[in-house]
Amino acid sequence: MSAEVAAEIPKGNGWEPNILAFCCNWCSYAGADLAGVSRFQYPPTVRILRVMCSSRVEPAFILKALKDGADGVLVAGCHIGDCHYIDGNKNAEIRINNTKKALAKLGLDGRLRLEWISASEGLRFSEVIRDFTEEIKKLGENPVKEVKK
Amino acid sequence: MLNSKAQSCYQCGKCTSICPMRRVSKTSPRNSIYNSNIYGLETKDIWTCLTCGLCPQECPQQVDFLSFIKQEREGKTPLDIAHLGVFTELAELSSRLNGNTKMEKTDSKYGFFPGCVDSLSLFLHDVKTDFGEITTSSLKLLDKIGIKPRMVQMKCCGHDMLWQGKKDVFDRLKNDNTKYLKESGIDTLITSCAECYRTLSKDYDLGIKVVHISELMDKLGLKINSEVTYHDPCRLGRHMGVYDAPRRALTANGAKLKEMEHSKENALCCGVSSFMNCNEQTKALRIARMDEAAATGAKTLITTCSKCLAHFNCLKNEKDTAKKYDLDVVDLTVFLARQLEAGK
Ligand code: FES
Numbered sequence: 001m002s003a004e005v006a007a008e009i010p011k012g013n014g015w016e017p018n019i020l021a022f023c024c025n026w027c028s029y030a031g032a033d034l035a036g037v038s039r040f041q042y043p044p045t046v047r048i049l050r051v052m053c054s055s056r057v058e059p060a061f062i063l064k065a066l067k068d069g070a071d072g073v074l075v076a077g078c079h080i081g082d083c084h085y086i087d088g089n090k091n092a093e094i095r096i097n098n099t100k101k102a103l104a105k106l107g108l109d110g111r112l113r114l115e116w117i118s119a120s121e122g123l124r125f126s127e128v129i130r131d132f133t134e135e136i137k138k139l140g141e142n143p144v145k146e147v148k149k
Numbered sequence: 150m151l152n153s154k155a156q157s158c159y160q161c162g163k164c165t166s167i168c169p170m171r172r173v174s175k176t177s178p179r180n181s182i183y184n185s186n187i188y189g190l191e192t193k194d195i196w197t198c199l200t201c202g203l204c205p206q207e208c209p210q211q212v213d214f215l216s217f218i219k220q221e222r223e224g225k226t227p228l229d230i231a232h233l234g235v236f237t238e239l240a241e242l243s244s245r246l247n248g249n250t251k252m253e254k255t256d257s258k259y260g261f262f263p264g265c266v267d268s269l270s271l272f273l274h275d276v277k278t279d280f281g282e283i284t285t286s287s288l289k290l291l292d293k294i295g296i297k298p299r300m301v302q303m304k305c306c307g308h309d310m311l312w313q314g315k316k317d318v319f320d321r322l323k324n325d326n327t328k329y330l331k332e333s334g335i336d337t338l339i340t341s342c343a344e345c346y347r348t349l350s351k352d353y354d355l356g357i358k359v360v361h362i363s364e365l366m367d368k369l370g371l372k373i374n375s376e377v378t379y380h381d382p383c384r385l386g387r388h389m390g391v392y393d394a395p396r397r398a399l400t401a402n403g404a405k406l407k408e409m410e411h412s413k414e415n416a417l418c419c420g421v422s423s424f425m426n427c428n429e430q431t432k433a434l435r436i437a438r439m440d441e442a443a444a445t446g447a448k449t450l451i452t453t454c455s456k457c458l459a460h461f462n463c464l465k466n467e468k469d470t471a472k473k474y475d476l477d478v479v480d481l482t483v484f485l486a487r488q489l490e491a492g493k
Contacts, residue, residue: 058233060234063242066242099271101271143246145245145246147317
């Protein structure tokens with residue numbers, strides 16, 4: 001699923017970061033919703049993908065999104081202890097940290113982020129997006145090369 | 150397509166009768182030649198093949214079945230990649246990056262390439278095996294025999310990409326790595342992984358000597374006093390013909406080697422290759438191999454391929470494996486290095 005979404009992200013000349021965000025259904029997605037209804041502003045650099053739990057996000061999804069040109073990947077879930085599936089987010093933490101290590105070896109550090117955002121933290125959601133966008137802007141465009149098929 | 154000599158197959162079926170996959174499924178090497186692209190047909194059997202290299206040994210027409218499978222798979226979508234393709238994605242991603250290629254600056258003529266053990270430990274953390282120990286052990290052992298190699302930080306060798314039919318990805322990796330190695334100025338590349346060894350010596354054109362670490366380990370002078378058994382990885386054994394070096398590495402250092410029922414040319418496969426087809430059928434093959442190992446009575450099963458190591462340890466740790474194997478599965482270098490430490 002991530003690939004299709006990432007592939008749709010346009011790459012123009014006036015470059016703006018393209019961030020893919022995986023938000024868990026029970027907290028972070030609701031947090032994003034709250035940011036919307038409360039009209040907290042955040043840059044339009046992010047495409048949100050709803051997953052049932054942050055632990056649904058496989059490292060393969062993240063790698064694929066980056067391979068297909070996403071500039072950053074955000075994984076957002078419930079705070080530790082609040083996961084709807086009890087300890088899904090603890091597993092997600094291990095996985096994402098391992099993926100970060102793998103990405104660091106490829107020279108892609110800083111492009112993956114894991115955040116805990118609860119359903120009541122609309123403001124925090126917008127802050128996280130703003131902050132991450134700034135960081136990606138500093139890092140610049142994803143260095144992945146296009147290949148001819 | 151000609152160099153695999155698949156057209157000279159006269160459908161005798163000797164290959165199918167020895168095929169390990171045939172014991173557990175309907176896969177048939179004979180059928181995959183019969184229904185191949187050469188004759189404008191297609192079959193799924195090319196994806197269930199383990200490329201273990203048993204059948205070409207039997208073939209009266211000397212068909213190179215491995216090259217045949219490689220050609221047939223090229224450009225097609227693999228049927229079933231294990232671990233959701235995370236290693237495939239990683240290799241594809243790195244093939245499209247410039248990569249941070251820095252080489253240590255020493256004038257050693259030896260290079261050491263650890264392969265993908267680091268990403269194995271990152272993404273297979275539930276197998277509960279310290280793959281990184283293979284690298285540290287190898288360096289310790291090389292140090293003992295007086296070799297101080299430079300760490301080669303190239304990209305994945307592309308073995309899995311090649312066998313998963315992603316020739317374009319493999320070619321990109323190969324180009325980058327070849328350039329990197331030629332610029333580095335090393336003349337001998339040591340690797341601790343059987344797959345890297347096969348790929349770098351057979352599928353690359355390096356002009357650099359590639360050695361597997363087991364070929365250097367017979368002069369360690371250890372006094373090991375335990376019984377071990379050795380599993381021949383297909384990539385080191387049948388693909389490269391290295392059967393004696395790892396055995397010598399064990400026996401010359403005092404270990405008592407107990408051979409399994411099937412060994413050397415006839416060794417059974419660990420069951421999975423190139424991260425494809427991890428399922429009930431291949432699990433049966435793994436169990437068969439572990440049973441053979443257990444039957445020798447040795448308490449340590451040694452192998453020289455990090456993938457075999459992962460597969461066996463995965464089976465051992467599985468909750469629902471009814472039988473409990475009282476076996477330690479370790480890499481050759483890890484085993485030797487532990488003995489070295491213990492002997493100090
Ligand atoms: S349900 Fe939100 S992290 Fe698991």
